[in-house]
Amino acid sequence: MSDILSYSEDGGLALELSAGAAALAVASAGGACALVMDASAGAGSRGPVLVLRGDAPLAGDHELVAQAILAAAKTRGSSVVLIGATKLGRQVAGKLAVMAGMGVLSDVRDLKVEDGKLTGMRGVYAGRFNARLSSPLPCIALVPRGAYQATASGPAPEEELKVSVLPSRVRHLEERPKSKESVDLRTAKIIVAAGRGFKKKEDLALAEGLVEALGGVLGASRPLSSDLGWLGEERHVGLTGIYVRPNLYIAVGISGQLQHVAGMKDSRVIVAINRDKQAPIFQVADYGIVGDLYQVLPALMGVLRS
């Protein structure tokens, strides 16, 4: 038997992957199996769940997770391992690939199994081009959020597998979770994103006003979330941040560098507000206002209120 295995430490993504694994399994006439490292995590999975248990907790450490997945792949026989394209997932996939000698298709959507190969589409060159990648089976695919829809299903049959793993060589000393604002830009319908056009942190109140008027969520380009530290990483839209596709994306004071555009170009409607008519953001926008955000935002909020 040869299964499509799936794993992500991100619960929502894990459910999406289990739906993806089920879809691929139908196409490749095999089985699907969602791997979990914590028994409470499998609820809602599409298809059978395999709970992996080590002597100590496995989740959260890429060395342990990779070893556990390898043990599951050996026990079940696997043609494809789907892993959530998170920071931990990339490290798990990297280690697993070397241990098992498997290729990795990264950040792929639209996966297909055909002629003993797995193919998938991904963006390259900061999202300006799409590439179809292909790897012989067995292989690993890193799959981002939104590639599959989590589908509801009845209680999934659950099995347990005891795995023996070498202890991790990384010592985890301290977790500093983010402040519990719990913003999830990936599920937002409307995003107002702020960029370098804002001169100081206090001025973000203007963007927040628009967020409130529209019932949206505040996002940011990289300088604001990392270099300046005005906003948290959870609001960073872009290649190295979060990939979003809301119905409405309003970029305020963002010039439109490729790295930012890569994270928002699939939004349904894009609006740009920028004082520089030549700013590249207008090239990827449906509607643009050329003007100073310090004048445009108050005016826009006035119109929205009336």
Place this chain on the structure above:
Amino acid sequence: MNIVVCVKHAVDESELKADSAGKPQLQGALSKMSNFDRNAVEEAVKLKESRTGTVTVVSLGSGDWKKSIKEALAMGCDRAIAVNSGSALDALSTSYYLSRAVRRSGPVDLVVFSEGSSDTYQGLVAPMTAEWLKLPFLGYVRKLEVGDGRIRCELALEEGERVAEASLPAAISVVSEINSPRYPTLLQVMQASKKPMEEVSLDSLRDEEAPRGGVSVAEVQVVSVSRKRILFEGTPEESSRMLVDALKKEGLV
């Protein structure tokens, strides 16, 4: 302390054009050191400057990839290994040959990467190379401290920060907020060409562990941007009214 930093010479994605069939015009396209790799070089050189040791830059590529190596040497690396790959390799093969080149460089305490390359941004080569070298790996480092044969790092993860440590030798990937890369002076650029650079072929690095097969790129196609690109250039009030009307028609407000 002996440090190896791995850099990629990548196509400048902002300058890349599509031909009439929508394929990227890679022939003659501008290339440069992958942006984030400059932070990796900076961190390696900074670490060396605060203690004794050498920094070796390793880069696998072809064509004019030595330009990036020279830039890293100008930024303060001491010597280089240039792996001539002939053509593009997938992450598994790239990491395998990088690991062999790292071994060839001699005893090493720390291998430094960036979080991903600017052209494909997979974030795979770093953890893979670490695994080939059987080194512990710490990914997405935003701050680090080395001492007593250990490296302690603050990691920038999705759900927050984590403090983690590993014994040396180890491998890490750094995020770009860890530092601001220096710009070499003209003198440093000139001196860089005198630093030792060893060019090696894939054949000379290959052993029985070399991966076979791998990921291939079947087709690359430009993403067509079909946006309305309607600009409002009136007074803030006029433009705002027109925008809100447009958004109403789209059913968005």
